[in-house]
Amino acid sequence: MNTIVIGGGQSGLAAARALRDAGLTPVILEAGEHPTGSWAHYYDSLTLFSPARYSAMPGQPFDGDHYPHRDEVVDYLRRYADRLDVEIRTTTRVSAVEADGSGGFLVHLEGCDTLRTAGVVAASGSFGNPYVPEVPGREGFTGQLLHVADYRNPKHYAGQRVIVVGAGNSAVQVAYELAGSATVTLATRQQVQFMPQMVGGKDIHYWHTTTGFDSLPPQWLARIATGTLVLDTGDYAAALEEGRMERRPMFTGFDGEHVIWSDGTAERVDTVIFATGYRPHLDYLRPLGALDASGLPLQAGGLSTTHLGLGYVGLEFQRSFASNTLRGVHLDAAHIATPMAAYAGGALAAYGL
Template identity: 60%
Template sequence: MTPRTEPVIIVGGGQSGLAAARAAATVGLRPVVLEAGAEPVGSWPDYYDSLTLFSPARYSALPGVPFDGGDPERYPSREEVVSYLRRYAGSLDVDIRTGTRVTEVQPRPDGGYLVHTDAGEQIAAAGVVAASGSFGNPRLPVLSGIGRYTGDVRHVADYRRPEPYVGKRVVVVGAGNSAVQVAYELAAHANVTLATREPIQFLPQRIRGRDLHYWLRISGADRLPRRVLIRLIRHAAVLDTGVYRDAVASGRVTRREMFTAFTPEGVVWSDGVVEPVDAVIFATGYRPNLPYLRLLGTLDGGVPRQVGGISTTHPGLVYLGLEFQRSFASNTLRGVGRDAVHVIAALAAHVSGRPQRGLRRWQAQLPGASAAVGVTK
């Protein structure tokens, strides 16, 4: 086969991989999705049980397939998202291979790639879409004494439900949506402190009777350039209908400045107070999960060298689902479809041999292209 007829390998069969597969098929590429899990639903089955989307169903669908029935203003549950992704994958006429983990990607002299799997398979590819997300690479801070702590310490990626914490003293670390949501849930069963480095910023979920995402869409703020987003990251806020703010204000969830160290039985707070603690849950985010690219030389400290999802080191390699890749919503259900238009158009132009002149032609063929053309990187 020639590079034009070889498949485009999409690593990851979650929301990013499925959006990429649909876009690739639309412009005549031959996508092959390789998913390490048992089904093409990404990491959603592994999130905590009570997780709901922070955006309404009407704004949270991938291109081409809306959420089924019900109130379009509802916030879909974790299980609803899993069912939706199963249905989305079933709507695609593409090759999806589950139980297939990519172990390495090698460049070829002709400009293509050789993709290795854990089963020993080697697949020649015209291009690669790294859409493996970040859930498999949770970020844990390095804190003094953590190795001597005898209580339960875990990342929120390993938290499922509150019952194991009934009656316990729990510290949740983080100031984002997941940290606050988990702390609020635990507070009904345990004594909970939310440890943050700065005061929590709350953002109204609804403004003038409409969800925040309505205003983000009509104002264009949902697609602010990445350079603007980087300046705004420090002001990241927790979406709230009022219940989280009230929980902190009333003391149901206590907020304290981040502790400085662990002791064998607990933590040392910033004011020097030592307190016994049964469990610490870190909701401190994730890093890109790209171990299969380490030997390729495209990562800088584990972070891909890219602009707008397009590799700056290897032609024919693109990324999807990175946080703040091109917009505030890049790593979410509601935003990844727009980014898929951009990176797949670039990949199709590369495979065709017309990387500059062909870009807009490929964009015009993609689902959701009208919303993507002209969006700043």
């Protein structure tokens, strides 16, 4: 094998296809039982925020104007993997990657096996590394505390006092769902910013793709969007306005079974769900020295700045607004495939390097 792709979700599948098309022979290593990444582990009601027709990967259409359910995406990725014509090893977890001393890599697997390869693409996503911020008193909270990665459905929270922390799509969607059977507050550091799902009679993703917004680089996006935007058909904003769920400034700490709000009042709470995002799941690259002190990859546009032959696919805002989405991940995969193929294919040898 000349290239190993770590991760068999949408990013890994897109990377493998691009590498294959560039003339390499990639092997996908997927820790789970199926090459569907994290999709099967999201909460039960999850639906895509983009219509099916704007959520396809190259070579396989995703037809329709509906918003696909989580299980539809899982099925789509399974079919995509079946047609990909590359080797996929499931239940194969990478424990560490090291340099082999001759320009390549040693990929160590749980169970003590080691694979040697000329190139590595880290496409393991972020679901395995949920982020929960430090809040004073958190360790002593006597209620239930979880990240949205562990939330499945509202039936276990009926009648409870629940706080959902976060101002993004997942936070609002979960809070809205829970509000049907629980008393729910969204705790956020800023006001929730809604973006209409439909603009001019068309889904916002039509405008993302036809205007080129999807391809805007992160440096430009940082100046355009100064906060997290929540796509809304009108239901979420209405729920807040009508009091079916409320929004309050982020609480300042925990005290036993209570949270302490910013005005100093204490309130007993049954469950706190942090919908506070994820960080890249790349601990296996620490022995290589490819990460910064906070665990983020040292890279530019998906190519490592520390090691030749090391690439990334699926990082949020890796090169554009759509970088880690079904509709956009293939563009980042194609961007790194040519230099990866040049290196792993031995192009440097022609120059005596």
